[in-house]
Amino acid sequence: MKTKPPIYVTMPSLPPLAEYMEILKGPWASGVLTHHGPLVQRLERELQEILGLEHLVAVTNGTVALQLAIRALGVEGEVLTTPFSWIATCSAIQWEGCQPKFVDIVPETFNIDVEKIEEAITDKTSAILAVHVFSNPCDVEAIARIAARRNLKVIFDAAHAMCVNYRGRSLLEYGDVSGTSFHATKLFNTGEGGACVATDGEVADRLRRTRFFGHDEEKQVVDVGMNGKMTEVHAALGLANLKRLEDVLKKRRAIYEAYRNGLAAVDWVSFQKIDPEAYNYSYMPVVFEDEDRLATVLQKLVGEQIHARRYFYPALNTIKAVSEYVVMPNAEALARRILCLPSYDSLSLEQIARICRIVAG
Numbered sequence: 001m002k003t004k005p006p007i008y009v010t011m012p013s014l015p016p017l018a019e020y021m022e023i024l025k026g027p028w029a030s031g032v033l034t035h036h037g038p039l040v041q042r043l044e045r046e047l048q049e050i051l052g053l054e055h056l057v058a059v060t061n062g063t064v065a066l067q068l069a070i071r072a073l074g075v076e077g078e079v080l081t082t083p084f085s086w087i088a089t090c091s092a093i094q095w096e097g098c099q100p101k102f103v104d105i106v107p108e109t110f111n112i113d114v115e116k117i118e119e120a121i122t123d124k125t126s127a128i129l130a131v132h133v134f135s136n137p138c139d140v141e142a143i144a145r146i147a148a149r150r151n152l153k154v155i156f157d158a159a160h161a162m163c164v165n166y167r168g169r170s171l172l173e174y175g176d177v178s179g180t181s182f183h184a185t186k187l188f189n190t191g192e193g194g195a196c197v198a199t200d201g202e203v204a205d206r207l208r209r210t211r212f213f214g215h216d217e218e219k220q221v222v223d224v225g226m227n228g229k230m231t232e233v234h235a236a237l238g239l240a241n242l243k244r245l246e247d248v249l250k251k252r253r254a255i256y257e258a259y260r261n262g263l264a265a266v267d268w269v270s271f272q273k274i275d276p277e278a279y280n281y282s283y284m285p286v287v288f289e290d291e292d293r294l295a296t297v298l299q300k301l302v303g304e305q306i307h308a309r310r311y312f313y314p315a316l317n318t319i320k321a322v323s324e325y326v327v328m329p330n331a332e333a334l335a336r337r338i339l340c341l342p343s344y345d346s347l348s349l350e351q352i353a354r355i356c357r358i359v360a361g
């Protein structure tokens, strides 16, 4: 019997190689590979146009986007954040010399619980860094109200949140700065890459300087900076991928809906509470009734060479290397029971049906 090829949790969206090579002819002819070259500038312009943004600053990756945001806003001391995220949310805070202070999540939305933010604020708190988990918008209005009242900066980790519109504008335009990721696994990718989106022009200028060693436009060093520049090679991949973005969005939504239909009758799984029109469907998170059920399903999937992923697991507040343990019941319970099923453009309806049959037992 022919064995079926493995199915991975994700595969990058890629343009035809010839289209990518065509764009690369520019840097090959000019010798300009980096330093805010023409392709990075074009990618920034096109993304701003497509997403309706004023200030988008392309950088090396989503982690650096968060670090630059923390610096550009002068954040110090304690930063309130979620324990249910990828480690980069927390490590970016620590790398910038600040202390993450966890606030538990709402079990249904997977996002930071705004009802619990105020009680966590101390005189050392200077910012809230919340995550739009799997592209589900945080309660951005409540966060803005608390931040205004308590004089805090707001950064959104929008690594998952490309192409989500919330109340008439891009989700990336809420807060002081949003950091998004263009990593190979994301809805829109440049291989490695990311961007800061700022709502204030001066903050955007500071982000531009600090990604470029602190240089201003006259090449004078006027700030403490780092090297957060995106290369032309990465921007070229982004430009080629942009042409297909609409198509990728449609496919991801169709995949999500096929899973939801396929799993509708399975009563030991549940799903993230979402607004269908404010979500980009780039992940397929499934919550099991308990960890044993998850372990059984995961083992069966692995047996069939299907690689689902425990994402995010474990909850960040339980990782000794980054934090002293503070109990976060909702985040810990979710982290133990959640699995992201495979989702990528070329995943077929037959493959989804097969995965659903395995999950259903």
Ligand SMILES: Cc1ncc(COP(=O)(O)O)c(C=O)c1O
Pocket: 061, 062, 063, 064, 085, 086, 088, 089, 131, 157, 159, 160, 180, 181, 182, 183, 193, 194
């Ligand atoms: C929630 C979240 N934040 C930050 C990041 C970091 O992004 P990057 O891998 O581009 O550095 C990721 C990456 O997967 C993420 O999922």
